[in-house]
Amino acid sequence: MSSVTDFMNLSTMHHDNKLIAEYIWIGGSGLDLRSKARTLNEAVNDPRKLPKWNYDGSSTCQAQGKDTEVILQPQAIFKDPFRRGNNILVLCDAYDPIGDPIRTNKRSVAAKIFKHPDVIAEVPWFGLEQEYTLMEKSTKWPLGWPQGGYPKPQGPYYCGVGAEKAFGRDIVDAHYKACLYAGINIGGVNAEVMPGQWEFQVGPSVGITASDELWVARYILERVAEIAGVVVSFDPKPIPGDWNGAGGHTNYSTKSMREEGGYQVIQKAIEKLKLRHDHHMASYGEGNERRLTGCHETADIKTFSWGVAKRGVSIRVGRDTANEGKGYFEDRRPGSNMDPYVVTALIAETTILWKP
Incomplete structure (x- = not known):
């Protein structure tokens, strides 16, 4: 049969x-x-x-x-x-x-911002990093963890290889290839710091396209995990304690940032983000305060900070960007359950349209 x-x-x-x-x-x-x-x-x-x-x-x-x-x-x-x-x-x-x-419908609001002539002229690029945790369906405990218990401390799992370090790679690889087949601009995948946690990246893509692609990539991930009988969690802090949370780090640049003199444009944009920190944090994912504690490669949710090549900050500027005097920066504040339409539109609005 x-x-x-x-x-x-x-x-x-x-x-x-x-x-x-x-x-x-x-x-x-x-x-x-x-x-x-x-x-x-x-x-x-x-x-x-x-x-x-x-x-x-x-x-x-x-x-x-x-x-x-x-x-x-x-x-x-x-x-x-x-x-x-x-x-x-x-x-x-x-x-x-x-x-x-x-x-x-957050897409409709985002579309208005991305259709603004000033935003169109700046050709905003977004690279979205989606962290997530694979969970056992029956226990809602991370994949690969001892039932009701805890694995060895973090350290060997980030980009790890081996049966005691990487859990769910078949699901991750199936999702990766399915996204490529679908035509999504998926940049790569990797195992994350907490065991059972993974990341994929979408972009760089222009404007609202990045958010469209991330939502469909999430859909494909849910479908692949459904076939495997595994639950996908986008909770920004699925396991309390001394374990990394899950983020939705958002990499961003504009035409002006990518050209000569772009580093000064980046610094001005970061200053605007600082002035609207509370406004952004209210829109960066439910439960994100459980993740943004100032520990585990995060900044404290109440304090805005930025730095070059640092990860315990709100905004990270890459070493290459600082050296070349142009490029992009990474907003490390969004949680893994953020709505990309809200986050990308808000970043574009604050850095391009908003007048302090």
């Missing part, structure tokens, strides 16, 4: 050019991802030519009352690494029936 996998791998290309489009959107928590599929009669490469769709917002905590219909607007298309062939993943944002973005 054929296995389920045999049917999953069936091609639809020879049946009147029909294909499957998996519509993806962000749920009511602002972090949970939802999706459902529909059949299309022909290939579409432009998201503006895809049909709008809808879903029951009362079932995702995004609508209530008599009218619970939420409208999905396609925004980006990626190849589907699960169904493959000519099938696609469609990233959407959500609107109410009269056309206004719903409360959890």
